[in-house]
Amino acid sequence: MSRSFSVAMTAGTHQALGVVLVRDDRQEDVCLALYRPSTGEARTTALLTSVVPPVDSDRAIHGNATVFGEYMLRGAERARDDGCGLMFAHSHPGASDWQPMSRPDREAEASYANLIREITGLPLVGMTLATRDEAWSARRWDIGAGTGVDCTHAENVRVIGEQLRVSWNEQMRPSPFASTRQERTVSAWGDKCQSDLVRRRILVVGAGSVGMDVIVRLAASGIQRLTVMDFDVVEEKNLDRLIGAAQRDVRLRRPKIHVANRLALASSTAERRQFEFSSRSICEPEGLSLALDHDLIFSCVDRPWPRAVLNGLAYSDLIPVIDGGIAIDTNSRGRMLNATWRSHVVRPGRPCLACNRQLDLGLVTPDRQGDLDDPSYIEGAGIAPEDGGQNVSALSASVSASLLAQYVSFSVAPGGIGDPGPIQYSLSSHFLDYRDDAIRPHCPVEPSEAVGDLRPDLSGEHPIAEEMRQMAAAVDRRTRVLRWADNRLQALTNWIDRR
Ligand SMILES: [Zn+2]
Incomplete structure (x- = not known):
């Protein structure tokens, strides 16, 4: 089973990213943050720690946003010094729900993925904020290297504040049908x-x-x-x-x-x-x-x-x-x-x-x-x-x-x-x-x-x-016959329940 990926942050971090990414002039913007991995049995989560906001000379805003290399390097070096990974976020003004990756999104992140992993020792995490409903989407550039570098998409992004707000990757975890x-x-x-x-x-x-x-x-x-x-x-x-x-x-x-x-x-x-x-x-x-x-x-x-x-x-x-x-x-x-x-x-x-x-x-x-x-x-x-x-x-x-x-x-x-x-x-x-x-x-x-x-x-x-x-295992061995009978009875009950 391949490992799944998720991102979590506090409402405070979400807000700090929003200050940069949600602009009054409704243009796209970019922002960096540091993350630490949390490694479970089958899932790795990137936990966002601190935000590294851009200064004016870090990117060009022209409806879309173009990030400059100095900003990425500054973020990567800070991440390395703090023993963290680097997260690169951009906004999709007016959009809602989990965002698919456009070709320019993909190219921008892929072009820095190798370098960032080299400097920090951890894969670059890319995120998109849909500004209409503040839904996040995320991926981690952890597959391959060089021109073959690719990303694993997150299954969800969690924001923890007075409410637990979860954005879902519909392709990986589709909305279930409510019966x-x-x-x-x-x-x-x-x-x-x-x-x-x-x-x-x-x-x-x-x-x-x-x-x-x-x-x-x-x-x-x-x-x-x-x-x-x-x-x-x-x-x-x-x-x-x-x-x-x-x-x-x-x-x-x-x-x-x-x-x-x-x-x-x-x-x-x-x-x-x-x-x-x-x-x-x-x-x-x-x-x-x-x-x-x-x-x-x-x-x-x-x-x-x-x-x-x-x-x-x-x-x-x-x-x-x-x-x-x-x-x-x-x-x-x-x-x-x-x-x-x-x-x-x-x-x-x-x-x-x-x-x-x-x-x-x-x-x-x-x-x-x-x-x-x-x-x-x-x-x-x-x-x-x-x-x-x-x-x-x-x-x-x-x-x-x-x-x-x-x-x-x-x-x-x-x-x-x-x-x-x-x-x-x-x-x-x-x-x-x-x-x-x-x-x-x-x-x-x-x-x-x-x-x-x-x-x-x-x-x-x-x-x-x-x-x-x-x-429990010893009792299990001693009571095999009784348990067999009880389990059969239970299976029969389940079968009847399903009729
Ligand atoms: Zn305490």
């Missing part, structure tokens, strides 16, 4: 929005009570490319919250991703889909690498280590993370005093999970070392044991609803309002509060914005994930 099964959804936000949302590659980390609900609802809304990551198996104690898991899943010690697979397929309304269920952990290098192929991530895990990894990715690799959780307060007699649930989009421009006090970075190392599974350590450190965390099914639906509502606001911006910022709901008073957590002055996470492959690497071996996978 009558999605009629009510489409009537809520229109065809264009639906065709954008269903093409995004979404990762759900954690298939527990909240994650499973998110998976089912994304599948029902017609999402085509969904990945679920979880290494855990279904246990008896999960059944009061893991809707859709059955007693037989406990008996067969089935991985949660097995249940997720079953439920996602049963709920999906997509005509064509590419669902992936992975038993990796986001904390393992392979899990992290897979995560980098996604446009948006739902964080449905409560342990500090995976949440720290996701918190980092949101800034270092410009992949927005929708996170949330619930805390239930009880008194010494075990009676409920209150429950609060929070939700937030983690992205540049918003406080990270450490700044909004949803993640104690001091617990990452003990979690990594397995200390949080050691009762004597937990007691000594005065930490509330994670797995004893109270939760009830009736309220996990509120948590998943809150995450999904953040997702809709961030993706669709109803009434022009995108991500609302961190919010908290208090059950006892039924009061919804906008939290005013600010970015802390010495936050160790947010300064790593758009560093891509230079990210502070928190991944490593995860013995518990490995143990779970081995246990």
Whole structure:
């Protein structure tokens, strides 16, 4: 499978490029920017970092724009000095949607592609801004050399601000046909929005009570490319919250991703889909690498280590993370005093999970070392044991609803309002509060914005994930006959469903 390519930038970078590229006199213009690569399992993303605006003598404007060599060289040298690649953008005034390459566009970029790669060590990225709807298109000059140099077109370009705005390459990722099964959804936000949302590659980390609900609802809304990551198996104690898991899943010690697979397929309304269920952990290098192929991530895990990894990715690799959780307060007699649930989009421009006090970075190392599974350590450190965390099914639906509502606001911006910022709901008073957590002055996470492959690497071996996978494989071998019968039954159910 050939690697796909994408470009991501913050709304701030998009705006800074727009200042140069969108001219009052409606003529074309050009602008350079630096980028850093973010290399996932199957996709490479160019993360735009800083804009290198032109001065008057850098180009000639005559309806179209002609860029001069000195500007390209200045940009390339700065990119090299900063350890970055170079992006060359031009505008198509009055145009909308993903732009095809005209012959002059192609010739202009090809004429500099070899030189820029020589100087920076990274392929030149070319981009076009259609000024009417501010849609981007992009390609990377990474094929061949000399006169045979050619480009790989991007599958999408993502702009991350109060709203996640994605421009799509219709040739590579064509708008899907919305079936009558999605009629009510489409009537809520229109065809264009639906065709954008269903093409995004979404990762759900954690298939527990909240994650499973998110998976089912994304599948029902017609999402085509969904990945679920979880290494855990279904246990008896999960059944009061893991809707859709059955007693037989406990008996067969089935991985949660097995249940997720079953439920996602049963709920999906997509005509064509590419669902992936992975038993990796986001904390393992392979899990992290897979995560980098996604446009948006739902964080449905409560342990500090995976949440720290996701918190980092949101800034270092410009992949927005929708996170949330619930805390239930009880008194010494075990009676409920209150429950609060929070939700937030983690992205540049918003406080990270450490700044909004949803993640104690001091617990990452003990979690990594397995200390949080050691009762004597937990007691000594005065930490509330994670797995004893109270939760009830009736309220996990509120948590998943809150995450999904953040997702809709961030993706669709109803009434022009995108991500609302961190919010908290208090059950006892039924009061919804906008939290005013600010970015802390010495936050160790947010300064790593758009560093891509230079990210502070928190991944490593995860013995518990490995143990779970081995246990699941061992149970798999022992219960072969039972599983065979259950799988046949499931296949029959699927067959009947399709009739
Ligand atoms: Zn922070």
